[in-house]
Amino acid sequence: MEKIEINRNEVLRYLGYKNQEIDNITNNLIDESIEEIRDLMEGKYVYKFFKIDKGKGFLLEGTNFKLPGQDIKSHLTDADSCIIMGVTLGHKVDRAIRYYGKVSMAKAMILDACASTAIEEICDKVNEDLLKSVKADNRILTSRYSPGYGDLTLDIQESILDILEAKRSIGLSATLHNILIPRKSVTAIMGIVNETYEKAQPSCIGCPQYDDCSYRKGGGTCGY
């Protein structure tokens, strides 16, 4: 896929920035890291559409996979089908962050923040394209919901990768403890809903990530 932009403000947010004065060395380091990640990333994605058989416990049709837990079910209350996607930045980014971890922690940290920003931006981009495609049928998408949110446990990661055939198609796998490899990767579920669907008001109360949210700890929000 084509190169995406990396939003500098997002990078700073990941770095815990709160309007401190940034010196030239740090500024240059951030700019240089943004370019480096744009250069290193090999963004790849895969997605599939599934009808949801709610009568059979939120079974994704054509598979034996049922969405577990309550939270994803309420996220998909108004949806009769969904899209599952997997997105990754590839191994080169991981390798660079590992390398700089031994050379300069400051650089490693900033690269990590740039990569986190980049993967989110690719997700947004894929999301946007998918939204366009469902809009043709007068439908829209819910927000992205990933394993690890609320009570949607991480151990479904392997099943998601299998039904996406993500290992072979984009080289995305998971560790025994369900951490995605390459590290800068995302899997997510989006419900396909009618245009009349109203997105829940953005509020932190009620968010499944409430306790663990690092944005909120820092006094901000994730923007949803």
Place this chain on the structure above:
Amino acid sequence: MDIRERLNKEILIFDGAMGTMVQSKGLKLGELPEVLNIKNPEMIRQIHQDYIDAGAMVLTTNTFGANELKLKNTPFEVEEIIHGAVENARNAIGRKGIYIALDIGPIGELLEPMGTLKFEDAYDIFKRQVIQGVKDGVDLIIIETMTDLYEAKAAVLAAKENSDLPIFSTMSFESNGRTFTGCTPLSMVMTLEGLGVDALGINCSLGPREIEPILDEILRYSRIPVMVQANAGLPAIVDNRPVYDVLPEEYAYYSKKFVEKGVRVIGGCCGTTDKYIRKLVEKIGDLKPIFLGMEGRSGVCTPTKAVPIDGVKVVGERINPTGKKLFKEALKSGDIDYILREAIVQVEAGAHILDVNVGLPEIDEVKTMVQVIKEIQSILDIPLQIDSADPKVIEAGLRVYNGKAIVNSVNGEEKVLDEILPIVKKYGGAIVGLTLDEKGIPNTALGRFKIAERIVNKAEEYGIRREDVYIDCLTLTAAAQQKEVKETLKAIRLVKELGVKTTLGVSNVSFGLPNRKLVNKTFFAAALYEGLDLPIINPMDKEMMDTILASNLLWNKDIGGSEYLAGQVSHNTGFTEDKNDEMDLSDIIIKGIKEKSRAVTSKLLGEYEPLEIVNKYLIPALDIVGDRYEKGIIFLPQLIQSAETVKSSFEVLKESLSIDSDINISKGKVLLATVKGDIHDIGKNIVKVLLENYNFQVIDMGKDVALDKIVEKVAEDDIKLVGLSALMTTTVKSMEETIKELKKVNSDIRIMVGGAVLNREYAQMIEADFYGSDAKEAVKIAQMIYS
């Protein structure tokens, strides 16, 4: 007929896809095709039957994912699935002359350093599959669709060490000419050929059209039979299923073309069916194998980088404890970061290969060699030269090395040759041969040539090609053996006639003389003129590196002089001494100007004792930076840059402490680890940098660390404070278990925890003694414990 024999007489035709066939017969997305071996054996038998009817000569068992990790959520064991699969294939075979290949695909979890699976565990997983395949009487083993060369190596070793069967091995490349993990075709060829597989090649991912350029590359390099199993084109996803765009006729057209180019084994991958194989068989007809006459080429590699020895390549010599106090200390204390820094600076200075020598009587050399190799290859893509006299160290090193390595060294002694050459052959390495034997170093060039010849002959007896032998003609000391110095140079020229490459360490020549650099450089230039290929030098020595540039220019190797000119430009715009060196060290730290701190600290050493510098500059500056961070005047990256500036200052101070000084400035030991299951370690590493700044000795256990390892280390090193990090809700559990166990074993131990998912209450709940909200707080906790 034995399959190896048949491979030399005719084109071997494999079957096509299994997954595509079972999906078309109703396998659901995400389901494992392997369970059908037991649940629906007739379906699998029929698929094999269809392929036989189409003309396939080799059946691939339905065992691509029949490994213990993929099968863990099924009621079946690896052994019964493989047994069933082989039976299904056997039941389909009516006539003679059909072979059964045990199919082994990737495990599905990535190996370290990308993932968390250990190389040794991957080996065990594959071993289980191989043993069952052998038991069931398969005719060969096909290791396919690999994207990680390291995983392919684990599988090949498992196959070789647990069977005598022919091994075919293929990897999947993307349209950019690399596998998902970055492996190049040349690196694959060098490595798999070295490991002694019977055929190698490419499969899956791409259609025949897209595979062709990558295949051409493989055919150019490979000296063993090449195999191709392409997909039926690039897939479009329709109704969540891949649909392929290449039809059987076109597929067969390409197959024939591939065979005419020299491919010896052909079949199909995703999207191909018996129809494809039938067309392919028709089209290929009775084409005979083409044997490509391959010239020998020397080279070594990592998965992502192949280094052909086709000109002067620098072997960096600095990873070696001989005569280096700090290096010895690092080896003894297990300070891998120190060794990694030595590797990094050499690569940055232009080394092409790194010699790795970790021989020290007081340490476990085998264990250290394995660890250092694994660590270096996790961050750098530079080929390594394993330097040891101990065959056990050499074997352990070659085993875990990812790619094709050099072994340093053997000499002309029969016993040494017989001991080491078989190991080098087994793992497919290159070998350095020293021109000496039990009688010592011959004085004459001819004497050394004779030993070289003996080494080459012996290597070839063991199946090591001469282009993988690098002869070291040995440098003598001018001060002691002046008239023999030129014999080394003559010998270089002589031994090159054997068709080998040459290597040489040069600095010995000047031993005992004043102005050694001048003597070294002069001798070096002469050696390069005689044809030295692999100088073993310190790449940080700019003059030596420049001598190579100048030689390449003078002897018309650097045609047009572009490399020479580029080298001179970087000289002029390089780091110039400027007035910043007048800056105050405290100021440099506060501003985080890391690259200035070494020079300024060195200068201060003229005036002050190391400890004075620590107290007068480093600590006060750190306090100011820490304070500014806490007040929100600067943010984390700035704090870390200052911390790293302090760290490089410290390095200078440590280097200056004389050999016999016993100044221990450490305030106490802190063990840090990211707990089992978690691999997020940036936060932990930040804590480490800061703790080290405040003179705590950090024992960094790394990430995904098992509980018992932590407990063991705590007891072994008598540690009072442990810092644990976890970044996921799921791994906090693992943190809790670690704390419980640590306290059970040692009730005095103090534990601090940190990580994004934790907070004070949570930390209390899992019975940690302290919660560190950030790195600065971790330092305060350590100071409190050790005050």
